[in-house]
Amino acid sequence: MNIERGQGGSAAHRLGQELLKAIIALELPPGMRLSEQEIAERYGVSRQPVREALIALSRQRFVEVVPQRGTIVVKISVRELMEARFLREAIESAVIRRACESFSPTSRGRIDDSLDAQRRAAAKGDHSAFRRFDELFHVTLAEGADCPMAWTIVGDLKAHMDRACQLTLQGPSVMQALVAQHEQIIAAVDARDPEAAEAAMRNHLTEILRALPEAEQRHPELFA
Amino acid sequence: MNIERGQGGSAAHRLGQELLKAIIALELPPGMRLSEQEIAERYGVSRQPVREALIALSRQRFVEVVPQRGTIVVKISVRELMEARFLREAIESAVIRRACESFSPTSRGRIDDSLDAQRRAAAKGDHSAFRRFDELFHVTLAEGADCPMAWTIVGDLKAHMDRACQLTLQGPSVMQALVAQHEQIIAAVDARDPEAAEAAMRNHLTEILRALPEAEQRHPELFA
DNA sequence: GAGTTAATACTACCATACAACAACATACTA
DNA sequence: TAGTATGTTGTTGTATGGTAGTATTAACTC
Incomplete structure (x- = not known):
């Protein structure tokens, strides 16, 4: 499932929107382990834009990036x-x-x-x-x-x-x-x-x- | 002026803190044009962590990154x-x-x-x-x-x-x-x-x- | 000389490769 | 068997090369 190219800002930005939508819709359930690599393959982009999208999401506290360990969707509190x-x-x-x-x-x-x-x-x-x-x-x-x-x-x-x-x-x-x-x-x-x-x-x-x-x-x- | 290595999280994070401090202290004055390349050389890291720091700062509306144009310190409003x-x-x-x-x-x-x-x-x-x-x-x-x-x-x-x-x-x-x-x-x-x-x-x-x-x-x- | 066009230099952006580190599984030892 | 050491795998973090796009500048035309 490639992400559309050449519309609506950078790939990182579009990807961030997509992931946010999926998180709110609980398609990416709280506690789920995310992998930059996996998301990159899934959306047909490299790891870099994925990484930047996850950084933005972590600032919104929707995901938590644990150094050298992994990234998870934060649970509901x-x-x-x-x-x-x-x-x-x-x-x-x-x-x-x-x-x-x-x-x-x-x-x-x-x-x-x-x-x-x-x-x-x-x-x-x-x-x-x-x-x-x-x-x-x-x-x-x-x-x-x-x-x-x-x-x-x-x-x-x-x-x-x-x-x-x-x-x-x-x-x-x-x-x-x-x-x-x-x-x-x-x-x-x-x-x-x-x-x-x-x-x-x-x-x-x-x-x-x-x-x-x-x-x-x-x-x-x-x-x- | 190399940034200290091996302390206080990732280079991107430390760099973000440094830049934020400099922006608030007006050492990087409002309206100043920033360049990933230039900052990278100045702090002795590659462009990638610089980029990630700038993304974080743009979410805080301290810098504005204009696609394919450049990044500027936002003026005071x-x-x-x-x-x-x-x-x-x-x-x-x-x-x-x-x-x-x-x-x-x-x-x-x-x-x-x-x-x-x-x-x-x-x-x-x-x-x-x-x-x-x-x-x-x-x-x-x-x-x-x-x-x-x-x-x-x-x-x-x-x-x-x-x-x-x-x-x-x-x-x-x-x-x-x-x-x-x-x-x-x-x-x-x-x-x-x-x-x-x-x-x-x-x-x-x-x-x-x-x-x-x-x-x-x-x-x-x-x-x- | 004014306006137009092409070449150039710069930028952010993306892809790829590599390094650093943590966790796990496995083999080894007492 | 319990404990330890070590290799393997997977993760994020960093470095670097290449691409597309924009602004500037220089050359050119009228």
Whole structure:
């Protein structure tokens, strides 16, 4: 399976995206041992771009490189996920308050687009698409609040949370509930009500990991 | 100037630390054009570890690597620094509130140690040492509040702010003022007063960049 | 002389080869 | 048999050569 050449940046970058997607989708399960050589052959490139992609992933704490030993996909840690939620709450609640003060009109339009797309994905039960438009919602919030850098941080935290959420097999009903929470958040922004907006955001982020302890009991081998 | 071999991890990692230090100290000024080849010769290693170090630095947005063109030290952006301050405020104010609920006793001891060291560095006017112990103060706060991940984020943001602060030539009096702010923060934590602690933290972070506009006027070529 | 084109020099990027090191299996010894 | 020494294998880390692409510069045309 050769990776496409001549599009979307360097091979190392594309490979990093591919691996990240696979890790979040749990196709590369937590604890799995990776080998630069093996990945290189699998994707039809040399070891060097693989190595660079793994370095980037290790900075995001999705893999751990042990010198002269090997590279493994990091296991899911409830402890770290709770901390990630805490930090997301701190950042995104601040961002949403800022959004209540001023929000870019063009971003506001994109929010509606993403909500529509979320509803369609939820109805179809398409997890991959839902995740994509969920991400679009949060990144657009950050941009509209004139805080694009927030997404560079929240994106990483969200990716870890999304990976864990893959274990909870969320059906359409759960996804529709998430969309409703998104609607609640943006409604509070429209009403310029920072208290309500922050409360809605904190509630949203709290709900997401609610099913995590159950998932840990079902798949203990994937947790640290 | 060969880089030391056989200590502190891989050559790429050590080189990354060296380059980061040089960038923050403005020895590699914003806008400077870097070359893998040149750095490799300068530090007596091959181009590969240099490349890997630059990739890590580009993820921290300290350098920007333009494909097939070159690599440059990113210029200072007031816009981004203000955003970094906003995000640090969001994170560290949440952390300090958490610290008021529970704080590790052993971390509390290390806080005092770092404060002592800060006072000594401030008295001597040693910027490099002060920065090191200032960093120790904030990382210990995060650890003590059971939020070590917060530092992995705040550390990056702080590094950017520290680079800009190199332009403001802070004398001993400024450093002593910063120490006083630190003391105020930890005093509020000791008193278990989250409101006061958050207020002290926000004040601290606001003060840091106060002299930035003046610095921009003095060194416009270093800014984006 | 202004604009255009070709040659040149530089860059990051990728592939390959080699070195350093750790873990494991195996043979050997007391 | 228990313990030790040693060779083998597999891993990441480093060095080097070659490629594709871009900017610059020089030569050339009008």
